[in-house]
Amino acid sequence: MAKTAVVVDKEYLKHQPGASHPERPERVQVLLDLAESLDGAKFQLLPPLAAKRADIEATHGKDHVKLIESTAQHNRFALDGDTITCRDSYGVSLLAVGGFLRVLDALAAQECRNGFALVRPPGHHALRDRAMGFCLFNTMAIGAEYLKRNHGAKKILIMDWDxxxxxGTQDAFYDDPSVLFISTHQYPYYPGSGAAKEVGSGAGEGFTINIPLPAGCADPEYAQAFHDIVVPAAEKFAxxxxxxSAGFDPHRRDPLGGMGVSDAGFAYMAQRLLGLADKFTAGKIAFLLEGGYDLAGLRGSVSAVLETMQPGAAPASDAPKLSDSQIAPLIRHIQQLHERYR
Ligand SMILES: [Zn+2]
Structure with missing residues (x-):
């Protein structure tokens, strides 16, 4: 039986943004420890290869790639106030992108049933010509572009629950109807974008769905957002x-986020997406680590998601215990905004 592909590697420890930086090597160390405990009958560890420049330049401008490359000549380089590199960061970021592409290749070749790239630095804030928010290259956007160019993908759903x-990912596909981008996020919060009214433009209008949640949301609210918006929109998109883009900073323990999601809450979201993959994509679903800054929360949540990726994992209920809470008006507002695209 095909296994779950997992990419994680000691090389990812070498990106050092600074001693007190939350996006620190220990994040990957706990995942290396987790990987050692995984059952080899269920999980296939894949070594990452460095991404090719051409794959990165399909998403980023040449000058941006050159700038990131040039950081390898400096012990420390500040791309912005909180996006800091060391001499190894460029090489590590090539391996982060390459790790995700390795998972995508394994799924396309049907070597593995599904996969999770446990890489750093994260990527979803990186714009075409600008690093930001701990992100150098937009690994998710590069991966989606790679699938279109190399594996004939026609309709890609990107779910971002960081x-x-x-x-950055929204920007890359804002006018592109071949990518449905759906994001749940705390709002208002960094980076400031992601209002419900941001729905895409041109041919891509209606193919960006933002679910800007107030601080304090937990498993019931996320379940409601998935039940009422994410799953129906994905089913229509097929x-x-x-x-x-699996960020674990909505975790209740996370020092940066203000949400209350539990390990089981992440497993629930993963299960709903795995169900969609069974129905529409012949199981082709790849998870990519983004944020998540509490080490115990990160390890526990990644472990819970990896368990749900196994055949026979208990399916998520179609009727979760829904919150009839504070976010019901927001959900209705988003549904109304997207009504015209149905
Ligand atoms: Zn984040």
């Missing part, structure tokens, strides 16, 4: 690939 809005 607590921060995935502005993707041939599903990619997940």
């Amino acid at each position: 607590v921060h809005h995935g502005n 993707p041939d690939w599903i990619l997940v």
Whole structure:
């Protein structure tokens, strides 16, 4: 039986943004420890290869790639106030992108049933010509572009559940109807974008769905957002690939996020997406680590998601215990905004 592909590697420890920086090597160390405990009958560890420049330049401008490359000549380089590199960061970021592409290749070749790239630095804030928010290259956007160019993907669903809005990914596909981008995020919050009214433009109008949640949301609110918006929109879109920007900073323990999601809450979201993958994509679904800054929360949540990726994992209920809470008016507002695209 095909296994779940997992990419995680000691090389990812080498990106050092500074001693007190939350996006620190220990994040990957706990995942390396987790990987050692995984059952080899269920999980296939894949070594990452460095991404090719051409794959990165399909998403980023040449000058941006040159700038990131040039950081390898400096012990420390500040791309912005909180996006800091060391001499190894460029090489590590090539391996982060390459790790995700490795998972996508394994799924396309049907070597593995599904996959999770446990890489750093994260990517979803990186814009075409600008690093930001701990992100150098937009690994998710590069991956989606790679699927279109190399594996014939026609309709890609990108679900971004990081607590921060995935502005870089949204930007990359804002006018592109072949990518449905859906984001749940804390709002208002960094980076400031991700209002419900941001719905895409041109041919891509209606193919960006933002679910800007108030601080304090937890498993019931996320379940409601998935039940009422994410799953119906995905079913209507009928993707041939599903990619997940899995940030674990909505975790209740996270020092940066203001949400209350539990390990089981992340597993629930993963289960709903895995169900969509079974239905539409012949199981092709790849998860990519974005944020998540509490080490215990990160390890526990990643472990819970990996368990749900196994055959026979208990399916998520179609009727979760829904919150009839504070977010009901927001959900209705988003549904009304997107009504015209149905
Ligand atoms: Zn984040």
